[in-house]
Amino acid sequence: MAKVISGFSKLSKKEKIDWLATNFFNNQNEIIETIKQYWNADEALQRLHDDFIENTITNFYMPYGIAPNFVINDKEHVIPMVVEESSVVAAASLVAKFWSTRGGFKTKVISTTKVGHIHFMYSGNKEDLETYFETQKNNLLKATLSITKNMRKRGGGILDINLIDKTKSLTDYYQLHVCFETKDSMGANFINSCLEAIANEFRRNDIDIIMSILSNYVPECLVRSEVSCKVQDLGGENPEKFARKFQQAVKIAEIEPYRAVTHNKGIMNGIDAVVLATGNDFRAIEAGVHAYASKEGTYKSLSHCEIENGIFKFWIELPLAIGTVGGLTALHPMAKLSLDMMGRPSAPKLMEIIATAGLAQNFAALRALTTKGIQHGHMKMHLMNILNQMGASNEEKNIISKEFENSTVSHSAVVQKLKNLRKNS
Incomplete structure (x- = not known):
């Protein structure tokens, strides 16, 4: 099979893994087993995780601490x-x-105000644009009523819409700056849906809508x-x-x-x-x-x-x-x-x-x-990682940990102590 593939997303999970292992690894069986060992034994739970993103082949575990x-x-x-x-x-x-x-x-x-923008280009008279915006503002809000209905019931919704002149930074560039309250929701989909509805209502022949998108800058x-x-x-x-x-x-x-x-x-x-x-x-x-x-x-x-x-x-x-x-x-x-x-x-x-x-x-x-310096505590916590990389036994871990109780940990020092321990055992 070729390394450039069409229709990959339509393959089954098994077919995706087989293609990956065959084309990008020499030890195919070992790779397949490594991938499978991180699957959840609960098939329904694994399907839930599979659906979070596209082309899922396994799970990537991160430590969960408290x-x-x-x-x-x-x-x-x-x-x-x-x-x-x-x-x-x-x-x-x-x-x-x-x-x-x-x-x-x-x-x-x-404060909890979030923002989104309709970015557009307009080369006409600024006063005409301002007049158009003021006459359309209520209609822009009305265009989102079906989208904001449930959010408004929870006390959220669109707070305000303003026309912003950005032509000093970029020729013919303007924004509709829209402020939102999304309550307990992060609100990305809600904000973007509102912005697209507003943009469709605001659109006319001499206004070139470039894009409508929330901002992740929320000062x-x-x-x-x-x-x-x-x-x-x-x-x-x-x-x-x-x-x-x-x-x-x-x-x-x-x-x-x-x-x-x-x-x-x-x-x-x-x-x-x-x-x-x-x-x-x-x-x-x-x-x-x-x-x-x-x-x-x-x-x-x-x-x-x-x-x-x-x-x-x-x-x-x-x-x-x-x-x-x-x-x-x-x-x-x-x-x-x-x-x-x-x-x-x-x-x-x-x-x-x-x-x-x-x-x-x-x-x-x-x-x-x-x-004491950042490395004193950090490297003590890192000690187990180093010992695990070296394949240390539990007994070796206990001995080495005691030796570093009152001294600063370094990778080279841990490696040397482990070598000496094994040499003398």
Whole structure:
């Protein structure tokens, strides 16, 4: 069979796997067995997973962990996290316990407005376009009534439509900027359906509609999470020195993009893990968050820190467009479990939980960086991965783990110790 194929999507799953194994692997039988071993034994459940995307041949497992001891607005939470990186769940759990005895996390949703645009070109008189828009605005809203009916019953719908002149940036370019409230739904399909209906109603011969699409940049769908305590309550040998170094580390990320990117990546370790666990769209979240970090023209830290009158305060403010109904949240059994675990939160409540996970992860990273260094804890968590790669037995793992209890882990040191152990056994 050829490596370029037509009608691939029409093949059965078995035929797809056979074609893949035959054309791209030498050890066909081994590859087929590897693929099959990740199938779910429950055929109905496997069919459900198969239908999530196209051309499915198997499942790709990610670790699903939980971080306990989060106190958010005086309520205890356990947070589900799906992530492959060592130390993320452990770090979040440790920080959750640390702040649980210092007042916990305080959160609030600032706004929940989402946006979409109808992008179009118009070369005529601007005043004529403005007049046309104003006379058509009510009709544009009426064109969506059948689509927005159920959303309006839940208190959502279209908030406003505005005509935006973008001709200074691109010749003849205008937008219809549409604001939405989608309640507990992420709302992508709802928003796009509304936009297409509006575009069809707005269309005329001298208006060239380019596209109608929601935006994943949602600077008015904001949530804030913060922690605070007396500096002396931070603990450690010298809490004043720790607080000062911590604050300086944040300020560096506020003015240095090279540091800010890594700083915010650590925040997203926590955020993406919860977004994945709840069946939400982590790519949309990432794109919107990083755009928000650049809103002032330079890429900056998403978190901030201040010390005033002996009080240490650390907070994050970021955009999160997520949902707790519809989409994968209603289909994936583990997404349902995650939401049940957190008490079936509304979308705003989930925004608060996700932001808190990001702030906790950032606190853990900055505490490590400004004290023992990031590798001390990270590599200890990575130790098992290294030993598993080396095929270490349980007995060997126990011996090697004890040897690294009071020293920094490095890949080369672990390999050497394992070689010495096996040589002397």
